[in-house]
Amino acid sequence: MASPLLPWLTGHGGIAHTSALRAAGFGTRSIATAVAEGAVARIRRSWIAAPDCSAGRRAAASVGGRLTCVSAAQERGLWTPRTDEHHVWVPSTASRLERGGLKVHCATPPISLPRTDPDESILNVLFHVARCLPRVDALAVWESALRTGAVDAAIVSSVRWGSARARAYATAAGHISDSGLETHFRELMASIGVAIRQQVWIDGHPVDALIGDSLVVQIDGFAYHRSADRRRDLRQDARLILRGYTVLRFDYVQVLFEPEYVIETVRTAMAQHRHLVGR
Known part of the structure; x- marks a missing residue:
């Protein structure tokens, strides 16, 4: 009998921390069985991924982080410049990472999320985009988020960004259309x-x-x-x-x-x- 864990996982972005799975009613044994049968894969020690989970989300989980910046924007369907790296956020207290293919972000974004949450806030995505990308590309991503309704200009303007570049883009938000x-x-x-x-x-x-x-x-x-x-x-x-x-x-x-x-x-x-x- 197929495990109900896989459809739950697929419906929740393809990846989840074991604590989230247990909170959803999946016991340690059912998780281990699904992994042993090959229905899902274990990433690091505490992350479980569905077969169709994106490479970026797997890469982020492999370092105990979260997909962010241009990579998260791309997964949301926003316009992004081309990149061959996975942009991931890890807390500033994390050990130094030297892994090819990853662009690591450690700055503290405006929205605080649990380490076990795999989904980045759109405001955090824009925060890291502002700090990471060249001005024209960063503005393009911000404009895409505003134009598609992923974020509201009034909210963008009221956030305490903690970044001079993000504040500048927030000020410009009302004039981008x-x-x-x-x-x-x-x-x-x-x-x-x-x-x-x-x-x-x-x-x-x-x-x-x-x-x-x-x-x-x-x-x-x-x-x-x-x-x-x-x-x-x-x-x-x-x-x-x-x-x-x-x-x-x-x-x-x-x-x-x-x-x-x-x-x-x-x-x-x-x-x-x-x-x-x-x-």
Whole structure:
């Protein structure tokens, strides 16, 4: 007779600490029998894994840790940069690990979880992402979490992160969406006395901002555009240029974190009278 332990384990992420199994009603003997019959595998001493358990979760359990950062984000279906390492969290008191294929995180995240919990909090995932990845990639993961509803912007903004980089991304969270970026750009222009008109229709399509009569600004929110989307944007830019408009295109990283570049570029275009018809 098949052990009921396997379907329970599969329904709980594929891996569990023996203490969690015992709390669910599985005795020491039933656990040992399932391992002996090959229905499940024992990882280290106290972790039991189903055959379909991911390699990352097995790797984390093998060092007494928890899958986190970009690896946990990937398992949640968020956008992540490619990595060949398993990112795992272990407490700062853990012995030094020298194991190939692992990226070990020891910093204390905002959510405290039991060592026996294999599932990382999304807030902890974002915390480690902020500390670990390059800025553009980290912002991309954070944006993916916000866009998919994995986390709420209001919650993100209210967390005490304990990390300067995480706090910076939390502050930016409300501006990462396309509409938030446009508002941020409008405020940026207002700070230097430049008036803009938003969502002006030209040639049958709206542009994000129009300065004067002929300086168009398009703002790319975070998205790794599909080829068709990118070609559409380029066609629209070309149509505007052929009609005498100057088109400036900024992405969300530039608007949020490189405002000096955005301001200088707009000012230079205006100094060349690119916002005036018949310049």
